[in-house]
Amino acid sequence: MDLKTLCEAQGVSGREEHIxxxxxxxxxxxxxxDALALDGLGSVIATRKGSDPGKPRVMLxxxxxxxxxxxxxxxEDGLLRFRALGGVDSRVLVSKRVRVGYDxxxxxxxxxxxxxxAIHQQSPEDRKHVLxxxxxxxxxxxxxxxxAERMAPAGTLVTxxxxxxxxxxxxxxxxxxxxRVGVWNLLNLLDAPYAGELVFAxxxxxxxxxxxxxxxxxxxxxxxxxxxxxxAANDLGEIPEALQVCRVGQGVCVxxxxxxxxxxxxxxxxxxxxxxxxxxxxxxxxxxxxxxxAGALQRAGAGSRTVVLSVPCRNIHSxxxxxxxxxxxxQESLTRAFLENL
Amino acid sequence: xxxxxxxxxxSTQFGPSGHEQPIAQWLKARFEPxxxxxxxDPLFNVLATLKPxxxxxxxxxxxxxxxxxxxxxxxxxxxxVLKDGxxxxxxxxxxxxxxxxxxxxxxxATGEGDTAVPLTGVIGAxxxxxxxxxxxxxxxxxxDLYIDLGLPVETVKKRVRVGDLxxxxGETIPLLNERAxxxxxxxxxxxxxMLEAAERLARMKHAAEIVFAATTQEEVxxxxxxxxxxxxxxxxxxxxxxxxxxxxxxxxxxxxxxxxPAIGYGPLLQFKLVDRIxxxxxxxxxxxxxxxLESRTGTDTDTVQIAREGIPSILVDLPLKYMHTTVELLDxxxxxxCGRLVALFAAEIDEGWDESLWI
Numbered sequence: 001m002d003l004k005t006l007c008e009a010q011g012v013s014g015r016e017e018h019i020x021x022x023x024x025x026x027x028x029x030x031x032x033x034d035a036l037a038l039d040g041l042g043s044v045i046a047t048r049k050g051s052d053p054g055k056p057r058v059m060l061x062x063x064x065x066x067x068x069x070x071x072x073x074x075x076e077d078g079l080l081r082f083r084a085l086g087g088v089d090s091r092v093l094v095s096k097r098v099r100v101g102y103d104x105x106x107x108x109x110x111x112x113x114x115x116x117x118a119i120h121q122q123s124p125e126d127r128k129h130v131l132x133x134x135x136x137x138x139x140x141x142x143x144x145x146x147x148a149e150r151m152a153p154a155g156t157l158v159t160x161x162x163x164x165x166x167x168x169x170x171x172x173x174x175x176x177x178x179x180r181v182g183v184w185n186l187l188n189l190l191d192a193p194y195a196g197e198l199v200f201a202x203x204x205x206x207x208x209x210x211x212x213x214x215x216x217x218x219x220x221x222x223x224x225x226x227x228x229x230x231x232a233a234n235d236l237g238e239i240p241e242a243l244q245v246c247r248v249g250q251g252v253c254v255x256x257x258x259x260x261x262x263x264x265x266x267x268x269x270x271x272x273x274x275x276x277x278x279x280x281x282x283x284x285x286x287x288x289x290x291x292x293x294a295g296a297l298q299r300a301g302a303g304s305r306t307v308v309l310s311v312p313c314r315n316i317h318s319x320x321x322x323x324x325x326x327x328x329x330x331q332e333s334l335t336r337a338f339l340e341n342l
Numbered sequence: 343x344x345x346x347x348x349x350x351x352x353s354t355q356f357g358p359s360g361h362e363q364p365i366a367q368w369l370k371a372r373f374e375p376x377x378x379x380x381x382x383d384p385l386f387n388v389l390a391t392l393k394p395x396x397x398x399x400x401x402x403x404x405x406x407x408x409x410x411x412x413x414x415x416x417x418x419x420x421x422x423v424l425k426d427g428x429x430x431x432x433x434x435x436x437x438x439x440x441x442x443x444x445x446x447x448x449x450x451a452t453g454e455g456d457t458a459v460p461l462t463g464v465i466g467a468x469x470x471x472x473x474x475x476x477x478x479x480x481x482x483x484x485x486d487l488y489i490d491l492g493l494p495v496e497t498v499k500k501r502v503r504v505g506d507l508x509x510x511x512g513e514t515i516p517l518l519n520e521r522a523x524x525x526x527x528x529x530x531x532x533x534x535x536m537l538e539a540a541e542r543l544a545r546m547k548h549a550a551e552i553v554f555a556a557t558t559q560e561e562v563x564x565x566x567x568x569x570x571x572x573x574x575x576x577x578x579x580x581x582x583x584x585x586x587x588x589x590x591x592x593x594x595x596x597x598x599x600x601x602x603p604a605i606g607y608g609p610l611l612q613f614k615l616v617d618r619i620x621x622x623x624x625x626x627x628x629x630x631x632x633x634x635l636e637s638r639t640g641t642d643t644d645t646v647q648i649a650r651e652g653i654p655s656i657l658v659d660l661p662l663k664y665m666h667t668t669v670e671l672l673d674x675x676x677x678x679x680c681g682r683l684v685a686l687f688a689a690e691i692d693e694g695w696d697e698s699l700w701i
Contacts, residue, residue, distance in 0.1 A: 075590060087470035091482060095441035095667035097515065097523075111515045113523045113671060115664030117591045119438035120640070130481055131440070137590065139663065139671055141517025151518065165446075167462035168492015173446065232469030236428045237488035245472075290471040314490060316469045318444035322490060 001026045001187050003172075003328075004164040006180040010102050010109070012068030012157045013085050013208045018102065019064040020044055023183065023202045030190045043216040044202040046190070055196025055342065059222035059304070060189060060335065061213060061293050062182025062229070063206030066175065067317045069098065069158035071138070074149050078142035080112070082158060083133060086207030090133045092318040097161040100140055100152050110151060112138040112158070160319035170325045171248070177321040179206065181311050182228035185332045194339040206293055210260065213293035217300025224267065224305050225297040226338065228331055230323065231255070231290055231310035245289060246312040248322065251281025252330040255308040257288050260295025267307035274337045281330045285310065309334055343541060345534055345674045346522055348372070350514045352530040356450070358417035358434045358507050362386040362558045362566075365413045369533060369556045376540040377554065387570040388413070388556040392540060396547040398693035405550045405691055408576035408653075409539065409684060410567050410642045411532035411583065412560035415525070416666055418508035420449065420489075427495035428466070428488035431508055435561030439484040441667045443467035446511045447489060453501040461501065463489040463508070512668030520674045521600075527670035529560065531677055532582035532660055538681025539688065546685065549692040557642055567642035571649035577696065578615070578654050580684055583641040584670070585633055585659035598631045598661045601673045603680040606657035608635035610647055614699050615656045622687045628679055633659050654699060658684060 001022060011019035020042060027036055027046040037045045044064075050057075067086030074080055080100070084090075094116045099109035114136055117126065138158065142148035160175040167173060174180075186200050199220050204212035217225065235247045246253040254271045256263055275282035294306040309331050314322040357365030366386040373380045373390035380390040394404040416435030423429055429449065444467040450458035466488050468477060489508065491498055514524030536554045543552060553574045558566030560583075571579065586592070587600035598604040605623075607616050623630035638644050639657055647655045660680050663671040 077588070077590075079590065089443075089468065089470045089473060089477070091440070091477075092444040092467045095438075095445065095512075095664070095669050097512075097669065111517055111523075113515075113517075113664070113669035115523075115589065115667055115669050115671060116438075116440060117589060118586055118665035118667075119436050119440075120665065121586060121592070121596060122438075127440075128481055130477075130479055135591065139517070139523070139669075141519050141521035141523075141671070143519055147518070162446075165462065167464070168490075169494065169497070171492035173464050232471050234469060234472055236426055236490055237466050237486075238424050238426060238428070243472075290469070315444050315464065315467045316471075318467045320444045320446055320464045322464055322492065 003180060003184045006184055007164045007174040007176045010099065010159045011064055011066055012159060013065040013205045015157050016042060016064040016204050023064065026187050027190065039215050039219050041212045041215045042204045043212040045216060045220060046200040048198040050196040050198065052195035056223035057197040059199045059201050059220050059225040060186055061201040061203055061225055061227050061297060062186045063179045063203045063212065063293055064183055065205055065207050067207050071152050071156040071158060072154055074145045075137065076145050078144045078148040079137035079139055080148055080152055082138055087317055090136060091130055093136055094131065096319050098138060098158050099161045100138060100158050101156050110140050112140045114138055162319045171322055172325065173320045173322045175319055177313055177323045178230040178316050181230050181323060181328050185228050185328065188332050189335055192336050192339050203293055210293050210296035213296035214300055217297040217304065221301050222304050226335060227292055227294045227306060227308045228335065229292045229308055229310040230313040230316060231285060232316045233312040233314045236314060243287060245287040246283050246285050248312045248314055249324040249326060250283050252327055252334050253283050253285045253310040253312050255285040255310060258291050259289065260291025261298045261306055263307045264305035267305055271307060271334060271338065274341060275334055278337050280333045280337060281326065282334060343537055345677055346516055348534050349522055349524060349531060353514050353524045353526045356509060357413055357415050358509060359414040359559045359562045361507060362414050369413060372537060373554060376544060383569060383573055385566045385569050386558045387566045389570060389574060390554040392543055392552040394549050394551050396549050398549045400693050402693045405693065405695055406576045407550050407688055407691060408553045408555050408571060408574045408579045409536055410555045410557050410579060410581045410646060411536055412529045412557045412642060413533060414558050414561050416561050420502055420504055420506045420508060422504065423499055423502060424488065427493060427498040428490055429502065430488060431484065436666055438666055439482055439487065442487050443482055448509045448511060449489060449491060449502060450507045451501045452506055453503045461491050463491045466490055510668050521671060522674055523669045523671040525668040525670065527662055527672050528584045528665055531672055532584065534677055535582050535660060535680040535684065538678060539685040542682065542685035543689060546689045548689040550688060552688050560642055564642045564645040568645035568649055571646040571653060575650060576653060579646045581641055581643040581646060581655060581657045582660065583657065584662040584665060586665060587661040587663045589663055598633050598659060600661045600663060602629040602631055602676050603683055604631035604633045604659040604661065606633050606635045606639060606659060610639055610643055611656050612654035615654055619656060619687045622690060623683055626686050628683050
């Protein structure tokens with residue numbers, strides 16, 4: 001399974017079935033179907049039994065879902081009204097291509113575009129104000145409301161249409177790097193050496209409130225959960241240093257704290273020490289922002305000790321999020337080193 | 343001609359205003375099989391001539407018609423290399439900053455030689471997690487946006503020079519109902535209208551000499567067309583450009599319907615010729631809407647009309663949604679009808695066409 005395939009596949013929160021199928025098949029090939037389970041919210045739980053019951057039960061978690069758009073109705077002239085699923089700044093939507101509906105062999109996704117009033121026709125006031133999502137429309141070329149409703153009924157899911165593209169020195173831009181990067185690394189870690197019980201949780205619905213991780217955490221009850229994520233970087237364009245979160249290309253980012261959880265202090269220190277000892281590029285997340293599955297896993301059932309390893313990501317939740325391949329490799333290496341030393 | 347294939351090819355050709363050599367060469371090759379002679383002038387206007395294929399009514403001089411549509415595209419240029427390697431940008435033509443956050447661009451880098459090397463860049467956008475109250479209400483200003491080349495600052499400084507051109511990306515995609523969306527439909531779609539018309543005219547009798555002018559520098563003041571009109575020295579001009587089709591935010595009387603051509607009317611547009619092309623449309627069952635243009639048209643008409651001793655001009659509009667974005671959307675049937683209309687109209691023009699034009 002390569003990252004390109006994972007990123008280009010469609011899997012908005014609550015409708016992760018395409019990703020689920022890929023993950024299931026990849027896990028089944030390595031661990032066998034018997035090791036796999038689906039929970040009540042569609043998270044894939046792959047369990048690797050340990051030979052040493054004295055070792056803690058470790059969960060590695062990454063979320064399958066991506067932010068996207070949801071068709072809610074059609075205008076008289078055949079445009080689609082929509083809402084965001086997950087956090088999307090409406091400023092990234094103007095002049096972008098989208099795929100309306102999911103690609104299946106029977107029915108391919110429709111091409112759509114999000115336009116806006118031409119600059120020639122904007123008033124000086126128009127130019128200043130952000131167009132909220134309620135004033136943006138997806139255009140699939142439908143002639144009228146009836147055709148639009150037939151082709152893309154309310155409830156149709158929409159994803160960004162961005163081919164996974166390497167650029168610069170070792171960077172890629174794509175949609176859904178958050179968190180297909182984590183999913184990809186989880187798949188890369190299926191054979192990681194660890195003698196204790198190791199559970200791989202591919203969670204659903206992170207972007208709409210850490211919902212999949214809540215039930216997955218309850219089911220698995222891990223002693224330790226390591227969340228493989230991406231995080232906003234905010235490192236370019238001469239952003240004041242105090243507002244930068246982390247730096248793309250400078251290694252995997254270890255979070256001390258975000259808005260959803262505080263890292264277990266011992267795990268946090270272990271990660272930093274291992275990074276240093278094994279010379280794995282790493283950095284500390286220096287701005288408290290965002291939240292992820294660790295918030296749910298830490299407090300599921302009787303509680304777990306959690307830590308988050310994130311790949312820095314520019315333009316996160318936009319059609320063209322940007323990550324560095326070496327940061328992804330560092331995320332995998334540090335997770336592997338952690339398991340080896342546990 | 344397969345219009346979608348043409349649009350997909352045309353939109354990937356390089357041609358910011360003032361730098362149209364590549365698109366001019368590409369267009370020259372498109373006109374050559376259809377026309378008798380094709381030249382490129384010093385401003386990179388492509389002038390493709392179709393000689394008359396029938397004698398004039400009284401055996402006198404053949405009238406000469408220029409058809410104009412512009413080839414140049416709006417673009418950006420590098421204005422500053424920041425300390426972290428990101429690039430600030432300025433406009434070449436009217437780029438709306440609203441389309442830029444999270445857009446993919448190509449920086450044509452000349453730091454290591456005059457032959458530009460294309461570098462892929464992404465325009466930065468703030469994470470939703472980090473938005474301030476101001477971010478939620480205020481648009482990005484172009485001066486705050488930056489291009490990320492994914493390169494270390496030293497490399498950027500070596501490869502990129504201030505002044506390097508930056509083009510937008512946006513491959514042309516087909517939509518429902520023969521519609522298509524992409525960049526540079528403004529105005530390369532109207533060059534498709536000219537190619538359609540050239541194909542038709544080759545099979546029709548026409549007493550006029552017809553010169554198709556794919557013009558340059560329209561987006562910075564219709565400058566190429568001024569020179570083209572001088573060189574061609576035509577008796578009449580038909581300008582083709584895109585105009586706004588309605589979207590939900592449109593104000594009344596500022597748009598034309600998407601699915602049919604329109605004819606401009608107003609002081610700059612020769613009233614008898616406007617009437618005449620309307621009759622051509624009626625006779626041939628072509629739906630033709632109208633757009634009022636009470637002053638300057640914002641098209642090549644504005645400079646062509648006043649070239650030399652004055653050129654009676656009309657403006658045929660191809661409707662388009664989302665102008666100056668990378669998802670400019672049009673109806674390919676309307677495009678074909680535009681081509682049919684101007685071909686039929688040009689074929690009607692014969693000696694004596696200008697009798698009682700003004701009085």
